[in-house]
Amino acid sequence: MKQSQLLSFLLYVLGFMLILEWLLPLEQITQTSEIHYFVVFVLLSLLLNFLQAPWFISWPLKAAFIFCALFAIFSGEMGLGAWTSQLVDEIRINTVMVFKSVWLDLSPLYRSFLFFLLLWQITYLLRYWLTIKRKVFVFYVMTILYVTLLDTFTEYSGRHAIVRIVIIGFTLLGVLFFKRLYEKEQMEDQFSLLGRWIIPLFLVVCTGVGIGYLSPKAAPIWPDPVPFLESKAESIRNGGVSKIGYGMDDTQLGGPFIHDDRVVFIARTPTSQYWKIETKDVYTGKGWVASSQASAPIADIQYGEVRRLDTVSSSNNPIQEATLDFEISYPHIVRPYGFLSVEKQTEGNGFVRYDSRLDKLHTFTEQHHEERLKSYTITYREAVFSKKALRQTQNLPGGADYTDFQEQYTQLPETLPRRVHTLAEKLTAEHDNWYDKARAIEAYFQTGEFSYDQTNVAVPANDEDYVDQFLFDTQRGYCDNFSTSMVVMLRTLDIPARWVKGYAPGNYKGMSDADNRLYEITNNEAHSWVEVFFPEQGWVPFEPTKGFNNPIEVVNDEHSNSTSSSSSDESVPESEETEQEEQAAEIDENSSSGNEFTLRESGFAEFFMKYWRTIALVLFSIIAGASGLFISRNRWIPRLLIWKYKINKNDTTFAEAYETLLKRLDSFGLKKGPGQTLRNYASVVDDHFGTTDMSQLTERYEKLIYGGEETHTNWEYSKELWENLIKKTIN
Template identity: 45%
Template sequence: MIIQKKDRDLYKLLLYVLGFLLLWEWLHPVNEITDTGNVHFFILFAAICFFLYYFDASWVFGTITKGIFILLVLHHLYFNMPLFRMQWLELFFQEVWINLLKIVNFEWYRLSDIFRSLLFFILLWLIIYLIQYWITVKKQIFIFYVMTILYITVLDTFTLYNGKFAIIRTVIVGFSLLGILYFIRLSEKEHLYEDKSLLYQWLKPLLLMIAGAAFFAYVLPKAGPIWPDPAPMIQSASESSSKQQIKKVGYGEDDSKLGGPFEQDNRIVFEAIVPVKQYWRIETKNIYTGKGWLSNNSKQAHDFMQDDVVPLNIHTEKNEIVNEASLVFQERYPHIVYPYGIEKISTNEDVFFSLDDFLEKITPISHQDGSKVALEAYTIQYRKPIFSVTKMSEVKDIEEAFKQSAFYLQHIDLPNELPDRVYQLAEEITKDKDNWFDKVKAVEKYFKTSNFVYDQQNVAMPKENEDYVDQFLFETQQGYCDNFSTSMVVLLRTIGIPARWAKGYTAGTRINMSGAERVYKITNNNAHSWVEVFFPNVGWVPFEPTKGFDNNASFDYDFINQKEELITELEEQKQQEQMPKERKKEMLGEDKQTAAASPSVWKQAKEKMTANWWKIVALLFVILIIGFWIYRIRSKWIPPLLIYTYRKKHDPSTFIKAYIVLLKQLDRIGLSREEGQTLRDYAHRIDRYFGTTLMSELTAEYEHYLYSGKQTTFDWCGQYPKWKELMKKTAG
C-alpha cells in the first residue's frame, strides 16, 4: 500500500483483527455440529497466524512457529508420554505415513483422528494465508464474506446451530472490513496517503452506520417467514421420492433383508485394552435366503460359569501364549463381544453365560432371575488361533461321508432360485486352482481387484424377484460389508466349500500411542460382517473380501518350503565345490548378472525403505518446504535471473519482452496496475513509490517504440541499465 508506515501498520492491525473475527465465525459452530473437540486450539492457531503476518515474520520463522504449535497440540491431545521423550515423534511420523498410504489407496474413511486433526490444521493454515493475501495484496474480501454468510445460513437452516447472533456479528465485521479495504483502494488511487486523519474520518460514519443498521435490524419487529422451513420440505421430498428407509449403522439382530443405504453413527460402543488389534466376533449365520440371512431355529445352548473354559471350539490349533482383553462399554448389549481364540470370561457382576450352538453367540444370564444382562465391563482370556496355510492347502477333496453329513450340507446350502451365472462366475474365478485355500483366496482377491466399490449410501435393495448376491455381482457392484461378505459365502458354497456369515466389529481406532497395551475405540461405524470358511483339518478360518478392509487373522505359512529350498541350496553348493575352477567362474559371472536383474534387489530396496520410512518422510517434507520456500521468495530470485538472462541480448524486440517482465514483477510484489489506469499514470505511481524517474523514462521509450514505427533504430543497450536498476529495486 502507498501509505506511510505508521498508518499502514494501523490499517494492517484493523484488517487482521477483522479477518480473524470473520474466520472465527467458521470455527465457532464446529464444536456444535460435529464431534470435533478442543476447537479453542484451532482458534488459538488462527490468532498466532494473523499475529505472525502482522509483524511480517519471515517465512521460515513463521513456518517453524506454526509447525511447533501444531506438534505441541497433537502431543497434548493424543500422546500420553513426556514431551521431550522423542518416541512420540517417531510414533507421530509413523501415523502420518500409514495415513498417507490410506489416502493413496483411496481409503479416506479409515483416516485416524490424529491425522484428521493434522489435516484440519493444514487446511486452516492455507485459509488464513488466503485471507491475508486477499486483504493485503488484492484488497478484496467480498467473496469470503459472502461465503461466510452462506455458511452460517446453511448451518442455521439444516443443523441445530443457531446462527441468529452469528449473522449479526458477521454483518458488522464484514461491512467494516469491506469499508476499510475500499478506503485503502481509494487512497491509493487518489493519492490520499499523506493525510493521517482521513482514516478516522472514514471509520466514524462507517461504524456508526453499520452499528445503527445492526441494532435496528435486531430490535425492530419482523414479519414471519414467507416460505416454510426448507429442511422439512427437502426431507419430505427425499422420503417421498424413495421407498428405501435409511438405516443407522451398527449391530442389529435382524439380517433377513439386506441392502439399502446406511447412515453413519460415531457413537462409541466400547473401548478395548488389548495387546494386538483384531476383529470382535458376536455371532454367525448360515441360512442364505436370497434376500438376507437367518439362523437355525432349533435352540441348543451350553451354560458355563465365569472363568470356566468357553465351550467354543472352532479352531484345531491355538498359540501357547495367553492374551487378555479388557472391554468397557458405553452402549450396553446383552451379548458378549469376543476375539478369535476365546477361552475364559470374567466380570464383577453376578452372572453366568449361555452359548448358542448355532449362532455361536454368548449371552450373560443373571443368577438371580435368569434374565439377560447387558454387562458394563468384562475381561476375556484368549489364545490366538493358528491357521496353517500348509494344512489348508492340502485340502483338495473330502471324504464322501463328510459330504453327506448334516454339517457339510448345511454350510453349502443355497436357494434353488439362485441364478446360474453366480455358479458360472465362481467356476471362472477358481478354474486354475487345485485346492480349497487357493480357491478361497482367489474369490477373496476377486472382490479386491475387480470394479467393486465400497459405498454406504448409494446401495440398492433387491427387488421381489431379484437375488441379493446376483444383483451385487452383476448389476450394481456397489455396496458395503454385507454385500461383499454375503457374496463371497455364496460363491464358495456354489463350488462345494463350506462357508458362513460372521458378524461383529472391526478393530476400531487406536486412541493411545504408547505402551505395550493398546487402547482401541470401537464405534457403531465399526460394525462389520465377514466370511468364515471351514477346513476339515484346521477349523473355521476368517477371510475378508470387503474392499478397503484388512484381515487381522494371522496365517502361518510354516517353514516347509523354506526347508526344502535350503536342502536344495546345500546340495547345489556341494556340486559347485566339485566343479573345475573355470566353470565356477562362468557360473559366478552368470549368477552376478542374474542377481543384477533379480527381483530380490527390489525386495532389498523395499526393505530398506520400510526400515527407514521416517527418514524418507522427513526428506520429502524438507524438499516440500524448500520448494515452497523457493516459490514464496520468487520475487527475490527472479529479478537477478532475468537480469543475467537479458544482459547480452541486443535486438530491439528484447525491450518489449523486458518491459512486460518488469510489469509482471511489479504485480508480483503487490504494485499492480489498476483497472483503467494508463501506463504513464502507472509509471508515475511506481516512480513515487521507489523515488526515481526510471519507470516513466522506460514507459516513454516503450510507447515510442510501439507507436513511432522506428523500431530498427531503438537502442536497448541504452535502456538496459534503467531496466536493471528497477528490477533490483523490486527484489528489495
C-alpha cells in the same frame, strides 16, 4: 507506527474478526473443544504476517505453538517424553490412513493437527488477499454463506453473527477501497484522509444495519427446508426401514436400514480385529437359521481357562490381550480370531458356555443365569494361515465324521435356482483347489457389477431366492447380501462354508497406551462375512463385501523350501509364474483386517511405515525449500532477472527486459491502469520511488518500439536505469 503500517494493521484486525466468525460456531455444532487455542494461533499467525517476520522465524514459532497446544489438549497426565512419542506414532499411523482415504477413522489429535495446518494456510491466504491482491470479497461472501447454512441446518443461531459480519465486511471492503485509491492517486496526509473516510463509512454501515435489524420483517416467501427434510426422514423411518445393529433373527434378510451411532463397546487392543459372535449354517432361501442343537456338544469354560476355538495355525504368534468395555452389553462374548481365553473384569463368579454349532460363547452366572458383562479381557494369538496348506486342499478326508460335516455345511434349499450353480462353476473353472476357488468368488464381488448400498436394497418376494435376486437382478446391497451369496456359491461347489456375524474393527481413536490402540465400535459396525473350512487349517474367514478387507493374514510360503537349478529340465512356465505372482500380490494386498494399517497392508504402506522418518525428513526439506523460495521470490527473482539480462547486449533484449519490468512493477503493487499511457504510468512509478529512471527508460523504449531507432547501444545505455528499478522491487 507509519501511516501505511497503521492501515495494514487495521486490515489485519478486520480480517481476524472475519476468521473468528468461522471458529465461534465449532464448539456448538461439533465435538471440537478448546477453541481458544485455535483463536490464539490465528492471532499469532496474523501478527507474524503483519510484522513481516521471515519464514525461518515464523515457521518455528507456529510449529512450537501447535505442539504446545496439542500437548495441553491431549496429554492428560502423560509426561512430555511419553506424549511426544505418542504424537509421532499418531501422525505416522494416521498419515497412512490419509493415503488410504480412510478419513472417518482419523484420531481427534490428528484432526486437530490438520486443523491447525488449515488455519496456517488460511492466515497466509488472508495476508495475500489483504496486502497483495487487496480483494477480499470472495472470502466475505463465503463467510456469509457459511453462517447462514449453519443457522439453517444446525442448532447454531447466526442472528447476531450475521449483523457482526455485515458490519465487519463492509468496513473491510471500504478500507481496502481507500487503500487502493490512496496508492493510485499518491495522496498525502494518510492519517487525516483515513479518519475522514473510515468514520463516515462506519457510521453509514452501522446505521444501515441497525435500521435493517430493527425494522419489521415480512414473513418468508419460501418455507423452512428443515421441517420438510425431517418429515421425509420420518416417513422413511415409518416405512419399515430397519436400524442397523446386532440382532438374533436372520430368517428374513434384505431391505434398507438406517445408521445407529450408539457405541456398543470400546476395545483396547494392539491390532485391529474382526469381532466374531456367532455363525449360522442353514440357508432357507430368505435368510439364515441354526440347525438343531440336540447333538451339538456343549462345553463349560471357566474364566481364564485356555480353550482354542477356531484357528489351528497361530501357535507361533505372541499372546496378546484385548480389553473390551461395553456400553450396550449382551449375554455373549465378542471375540477376535485366535481366541484363547476370556477373563471377567467385574466381581462375581460365573462361567462361559461354548455352543459349537453356533460357534458362540454365552455368559452365565454361578447360578446358571444369563449374565451381561460390562467388561472383560480376551487373550488371543493373531491368526495366520499357510497359503501352501490352503492350496493343497481339494476335498475333505474320508470317514463318517466328515460325511455328516460335509452335509451340514454344504446344505442348500431345493428351490435354489440352477443359474447360481452355473455362475459358481464358471467363476472357478480354472482352479483345482478350494482356496483359489474361494478367492475367485471373493474377487468377483469386487468388480464394477456390484454396488455397496444400505438404502436401495430389495426384499425378495415369496417366489424369489435372496441370493438369486442379488446375483442376477439387483446386484446392490450390503454385507448380508455379499456374504450370504458367497457362502451359497461355495456350497454349490461342495465346499463347506458358513455365515458369520459380528462387528467390523470399529473407528480408531488413537493410542490408549504405548502398546494398545483404542477402537470405538458402534452399531454401524455390525457386519457379516464368510468362513470356509480347510481340514489342516480350520475355519478360514473371507470377506466378499465391497469396501471391506479380508480380516486375516495369509503367509506366502509356497516357495520357501524350493531350490532352483539351472540344469533342471522341469521349469515353471513364465505365464504361470506371472499368474502366481499376481495372485500372491492380490492375496497379500487383501490379507489384513478391517481398518488395520500395519506393515502388511500394502506395498506403499509397508514402505512408508519402514522409512517414514526418512520420508518425513525429505518431504519436510522439499516443502521447506519450496516454501522458502516462494516466500522469498520477491528477493531472488529480481536478482535472477538482473543476471539474465546483464549478459545480453541487443535491442531485442531491451524490449523484453522492459516488458519484464512492467510485470515486476505490477506484482510489486504499482499496477498500470486500463488505458493508461506508458508515459503517464512512468511518472506514477517515478513519483513512488522519487526518481526519473522510469521516464527515461520509457522514452528509450518508445523510440525503439515506435520510432524504429535500432541502435546497438540502446540497451547498454539503458541497462543501469533498468537495473535500478528492478532492485527497487526487492522487498
